[in-house]
Amino acid sequence: MNTQSPGLFIAFEGGDGAGKSTQAARLAGSLEARGLTVLRTREPGGTPIGERLRSLVLDHGHGHIDAHTEALIFAASRAAHASQVIRPALERGEVVLTDRYIDSSVAYQGAGRDLSADAVRSLNEWATSGLLPDLTVLLDVDPADGRRRRTAGDAAEDRLESEADEFHATIRAAFLDLAASRPDAYLVLPAHLPVQEIAERILTRVDALLTFAGRGAA
Ligand code: TYD
Secondary structure (H helix, E strand, C coil): CCCCCCCEEEEECCCCCCCCHHHHHHHHHHHHHHCEEEEEEEEECCCHHHHHHHHHHCCCCCCCCEEEEEHHHHHHHHHHHHHHHHHHHCCEEEEEEEEEEEEHHHHHHHHHHHCHHHHHHHHHHHHHCCCCCEEEEEECEEEEEEEEHHHHHHCCCCCCCCCCCHHHHHHHHHHHHHHHCCCCEEEEEECCCCCCHHHHHHHHHHHHHHHHHHCCCC
């Protein structure tokens, strides 16, 4: 395990409206039913300071936020999250499921905002002292589909969600590039598949990881 701790660290990534939280909840339920302790968390946020930073960077009404400031706010939230929440849980041997992690910054700030992807990655590896997921589940969503799904029921879009489809298309391509560069560390699934099928495919992959770690289900 690349976390070098007894726990298992899984990140859910993908465009807005991909269904990450639904799938994280399903996976948590399946693993808990087997007696594993699961910690579900999200970014930006996951800690009191992170939640404050989340509202600064996502809510409308804070005036213009330039790309560097935006990247630093996400990284600051992540630093607190990694050191206060994720690493301690992994050291306790828990399974940590996070809705978004470093790849979101590489895709949204690196590619979407046109900062250097390498710079954004380095910033975030520094912020987290190099804590990387054992597996990243990428739910690949078509930008128009994603917008339809997230605005169903008239939900309001946050500052990043309300960017144009072109911005979301750039992000989608960046996520796919990240997955292609390290296929062993990713599970890429089309977000339009039935929820149940996606859940089963994720569980199969996670079972394999747990078996590898000697913690396979009975
Ligand atoms: P998310 O919490 O997934 O949105 P919601 O809960 O509203 O579905 O993410 C909020 C937004 O923040 C999303 O548009 C992606 C963006 N984001 C970044 O731009 N960079 C990051 O590093 C993270 C974690 C999120």
